[in-house]
Amino acid sequence: MKTSLLLAAAATAVSAHYTFPQMTVNGAAVGSAWESVRKTVDWQDNGPVTDVTSQNIRCNELAPGTASATTLNVTAGATVGFAANPDVYHPGPAQLYLAKVPAGQTAATWDGSGQVWFKIYAEQPTFGSQLTWPSMNAKQINIALPTCLPSGEYLYRVEHIGLHVAQSKGGAQFYLSCGQINIAGGGGDASPGPKVALPGAYSATDPGILININYPVPTSYTNPGPAVFAC
Ligand SMILES: *[C@@H]1O[C@H](CO)[C@@H](O)[C@H](O)[C@H]1NC(C)=O
Ligand SMILES: [Cu+2]
Numbered sequence: 365m366k367t368s369l370l371l372a373a374a375a376t377a378v379s380a381h382y383t384f385p386q387m388t389v390n391g392a393a394v395g396s397a398w399e400s401v402r403k404t405v406d407w408q409d410n411g412p413v414t415d416v417t418s419q420n421i422r423c424n425e426l427a428p429g430t431a432s433a434t435t436l437n438v439t440a441g442a443t444v445g446f447a448a449n450p451d452v453y454h455p456g457p458a459q460l461y462l463a464k465v466p467a468g469q470t471a472a473t474w475d476g477s478g479q480v481w482f483k484i485y486a487e488q489p490t491f492g493s494q495l496t497w498p499s500m501n502a503k504q505i506n507i508a509l510p511t512c513l514p515s516g517e518y519l520y521r522v523e524h525i526g527l528h529v530a531q532s533k534g535g536a537q538f539y540l541s542c543g544q545i546n547i548a549g550g551g552g553d554a555s556p557g558p559k560v561a562l563p564g565a566y567s568a569t570d571p572g573i574l575i576n577i578n579y580p581v582p583t584s585y586t587n588p589g590p591a592v593f594a595c
Contacts, residue, residue, distance in 0.1 A: 380453050381410035384446035384522045384541045387436050388504050393447045400436040401446070401543045403427065412526060412537030416566035416573065416588075422476055423521065423542035435471045435544040440513055444545065445506020446522040454526030454537065455577060457587055458499040460485035460507055461521040462556070464514065471517035471544035479561045481521065484510060486587040495577050495585065499524060512551035512595035520545050521562075525588070531576035533568050551595070558590045565589045 383406060385397035394400065398407065404424040406412070413420045438444050445460070452458070463480040465471050485507045489495035499505060505522050519542050526537035565588070566573060572588040 381406070381412060382448050382450050382453055382524075382539055383407060383410050384505065384524075384539065385449055386447040387543045387545070388445045388447050388506050389436075389438060390443050391504070391506075394436060397449065398433065400434055400545070401541050402433050404541050410539075412539050414534050414537060416538070416568055417563050419563065421538060421540070421566065422562040423519070424540055425542070428475065429473070431472045433472065433544050435517060435546050437546050437548065438509065439548050440509055440515070440550040441511045443506050443508045444520070445504055446541065446543065447504050448502060448524075452499050452502045452505070452524055454524075454528050455495060455497055455500060456525040456527035456530075456536075457487040457489070457497060457572070457585070458485070458502070458505045459483060459487065459523045459525070459587065459589065460505065461523070461562075461589075462513070463519045463521070465517040465519065471519060471546065474519065476519045476542065476562070479559050479564075481562050481565065482556045482559050482593045483590050484593055486589070486592050488587070489585055491581075491583055494581055509547060510554070510556070510593065510595045512554035513547055513556060514552050514554065515547050515550035517544070517546045519543070525573070527575060527577045530574060531578070533574055536573045554595060556593045558593075560590050
């Protein structure tokens with residue numbers, strides 16, 4: 365009796381968390397879990413990253429440098445993103461970042477270090493008696509890739525920030541992973557930015573990270589990280 369209660373409690377805790385193990389193109393999941401997405405530390409327990417200054421805030425990789433994921437071919441303008449497993453559960457913003465793989469490196473092996481990450485999507489809530497986020501209960505986080513991006517290989521990072529207990533420092537929960545993509549048919553001439561490093565872009569006291577979303581209910585929300593790049 366006692367054991368089954370404990371198991372039920374543990375199952376509930378796990379189901380409240382989620383990962384982004386699979387890429388999507390135009391609304392359909394592609395391949396299998398962790399095929400084009402680097403396997404994360406939390407691939408089994410779905411647990412969040414809570415230290416925004418740790419190396420894990422970049423891609424939360426289980427085995428950095430092992431090049432076990434394959435790179436997915438996509439076209440500029442296609443809607444590309446990530447499938448959640450299970451669905452997004454907590455209130456908070458989804459954000460998407462890209463980093464172009466430098467010459468001489470590949471998406472399969474590059475570590476994503478340096479001031480290289482730019483943001484292409486950041487969710488705002490609607491405001492009312494509570495904050496309502498577009499990603500609540502979402503099965504996918506995706507966006508049409510900006511058509512002006514230079515063609516080539518990129519790391520593509522999804523992040524969903526659970527803000528349900530973010531009123532204390534270290535309480536915000538970052539669910540994230542990095543996919544590997546090769547964009548064809550890009551505009552070629554854009555220099556997307558502003559660019560940030562991860563870790564580096566976030567501080568535990570950023571107003572979008574250390575925030576009480578329950579009381580008093582905020583009337584504005586400042587997404588952490590850089591401004592969103594648009595063509
Ligand atoms: C992806 O596209 C490149 C050419 O840009 C091609 O060489 C490669 O075989 C493609 N990969 C897959 C898995 O289709
Ligand atoms: Cu959770």
